[in-house]
Amino acid sequence: MTDGDVFLLLGVGLAVLGTVRLVLTGDHLRRVVALNVAGSGVLMVLVAVAYRSNPEEPDSVLHALVLTGIVITVSVTGLALAMVRRVERDEQDRQASHE
Amino acid sequence: MILDVLTGLLLVAGCAFFAVGTLGLLRFPDLRTRLHALTKADNLGLGLVVLALVPQAGSVAEAAKLLLIWALALVAAATSSHLLGRDAPEEQT
Amino acid sequence: MTVGLVLDLVLVTAVLVSAGLALFVPGRVASVMMFLVFGLVLAVVWARLGAPDVALAEAAIAAGVTGALLLDAVTERPRRGPDRRVGPRWLMPLLGAVAGAGLVVLLGAAALQAGPVEPGTGLGPTVLDRTDDSGVSHPVTAVLLAFRAYDTLLEVAVLTLAVVVVLSLHRDGRLETVPAPGAASPVPDALVRLAVPVIVLGAGWLLVAGSSRPGGAFQAGALLAGALILLRLGGIRLAVPTGRWLRPAVLVGLAAFLTLGYVTVALGQGWLVLAEPWQGTVILLLEAVLTVSIGACLAVLFVAGRRPAAGTGRGEEP
């Protein structure tokens, strides 16, 4: 069990945990949270791989990729949340117009 | 050498305050008392930890940054606890 | 090494507990709160794994802006509508748990075995010794803005596209109808007046530090977005550009990157080829424009999610 292995497994665990929760829940907002957790898990695997390759000088290419991954995750989260809020507002209006 | 001892002592004191703050959070009945416990104890704890790290800081700039962190944390904690305390008069379930 | 081991175990349990709670705790508000904790603990994990840039980005972008977006969404609708789940309540979680456990074992085993052909031949070493002829001295920034500049260009396009799509959800696409109520209390205004200058200063420092130390356009942009959101919450409407200036502010980053590409190919050297003398300055200029654009993009994502003023922004499409 070399130095970065525990975080590698933690990353895989987070990715699977987030994916399972995203697939199972019906609540859109919770899905956005699960998506972020899964994304962080995958990025943790990347950083752990960078760390394991050379603990003193971690691989800076992977760090740049993870930075790109974080920015993409926040863009997706911003879009998903805007759509979730709009969908739930429309749902509420439809229920309101039924009563 | 004295600096290391000082750092150790301050760290322990800081962590003690954090522990007290968390204890307050768990034990106190309603929101406002919890806020009281948290803002006071934790901020003091953070201050002590920062003071503990200041002698270990490599340069004066680093020490200044540490103190800046503490100042900002103080301001943020004050504002958020004010907003929480003001906006939630009845018990938050 | 045992102290390191203890630290690792504490960190791993903190991440697992906060992630588990963020995913499975009953209430929505509690879930978002735990997600914020998860974001901060994650920043510590990145620092532990020797990735300061990623730790900065995690704290500023993932825990900062994403946290603000989620909190704003959850305060609008703290309770969820009736659950449309069908079937026994215990079946799906059980299936999920079994499948998840199997996946973790399988992927974990594969990941642990994955080791480079001969250790130390990663792309990292080649980047380190080629960094100095990229115009900047910090390897991560060199990779982001010199070696793999095309990746970063597409990534800025992803962020800009997300904002454009969010704007297309609004009736007028200008966000003028989104109200900006002040906090109607002196204390947050005091915070805004005190914290915003410090944050903007910090963003500027991060931007300039990016060429020699961990930092750069993305972290600085996220910090700037935080400042803009604080101003907007403090009731200052024009902090986040709406109306005529909205789209130029959002698109300026991508436009600058593309113009750089067009200019370099027009000069005949090929796409995104930066000549020797003025590499560093061009990269810094580009990062400055990117910081402003990313700050505007993230702030617009925050404002665009909010409910437009009644009667104007809902339902019918333009």
Add this chain to the structure above:
Amino acid sequence: MSDLLAALVLVPLGAAVVTALLPARAAGRVGLVVALALGAGSVLLALEVGSSGVLEAALGDWSIPLGIGLRADGLSALMVLLTGVVGAFVSVYASGSAAARGGALFWPVWLVLWAGLNAVYLAADLFNTYVALELVGLGAVGLVALGGPAALAAALRYLFVAVLGSLAYLLGVGLVYAETATLDIATAGQRLEGGVVMVTALSLMTVGMALKTALFPLHAWLPPAHSGAPAAVSPLLSALVVKASFYVVVRLWFGLPGADGAMAVATLVGVLGAVGVVWAAVVALRQTHLKRMVAYSTVAQVGYLFLLLPLAVPGLAAPAGAAEADAARLAWSGVAALVVAHGLAKSAMFMSAGTLARAHGSDRLDDLHGAVTRMPAVAMTFALSGVCLAGLPPTLAFVGKWQLVQAALAAGQWWWVPVLLVGGLLTFAYTAAGLRAMFDEPQRADELVELRPVARRMVVAPLVLAVLAVALGLRSVELLALVEVGSVLGSLP
């Protein structure tokens, strides 16, 4: 000439920025002009690759392992050509009516999506493909969301599926990088040796891409998204966006070595594709709405494409002259023909369905009675594209299916042949179901709804594409020669 590669990605991005800033009317004109220019550019690239072989470029002048390489071999040139031609025709169709576009921001989002598609096809770098796939995913979700509040829930589900697929792919890239310490597909191919890590990474990436391509059990998100989208968006999604993730699967399975170690995964994917072909066609038969039927047809046709894996993967390791090698080459060119045929025919079918729905006010089959007399050209387009999808001679799809049948027999996997035949029959069946609704005379006079006027270009563009899909069947030699360029399986004997 290698500047053309990056131009095919950076020009549409620049045009998207311009159209986002311009007012709606000017944006429409600029969008249309740029679309036609891109169509010409992709034809130019196809001719260039056809004549002078594989084109490569390193961006920013950094050599491959450090920088990012762009690479256009036969298959990518063919996909860029398909995107160019279908994209240009659909842009002409979209310029016909604002309702078909769904919203003022159609042009910027569509041009960014186009840039993303070209970026996927030209990328020679694993992580660059991930960023390009995200661009395509978000662009497609944005276009579906233009369909108004009804399409928003479907767009949201599509977003979660697309991002989940990309994350699975990114995890696979992480494993490949851990093993080979490089992101360039060609270099990774040389350093990798088949093993547990390689098979796991390949399966992860395949699952991720299968999610985005709506392969059979993972397809539930596609019908509501593609049928809810505006009239001009559905053809783009079904004909082009779905192909990008399939292209990545092909690039991985034939780029990374040791893929024959993962034969079990390839066969599973083939079986799922075959089940998808039959099941989705049966569901399409029972649909009451035209656009949803066409969307289920996409799920069925995607099943055919994944038959490539079980047929061609054994050929990778086989010696040159062996039966498996012939089967692999036949399957490779057969699926390439099917990809182009589906792209042309499906976009024509979705555009004609959109025009019918727009004219009659709804796409319910019972509301389309008498459409054949009142809108003959559109009905003919629908029929022609149906014939092509069913794979009847002389269409291009027939060429593709015939080569797949030959490949199945050469590889000794005869069980794919009945799937191909039954699939073709069922495709013809649900096209006939659609046509029967149009041929029926409206029983009551009041049922004869007043037709909304439709711009001429919205009738002509799909017709030309449908005719092209059929005519290409006769002239498919050049296409199949193009797809052989730089292919790892070598060229047909």
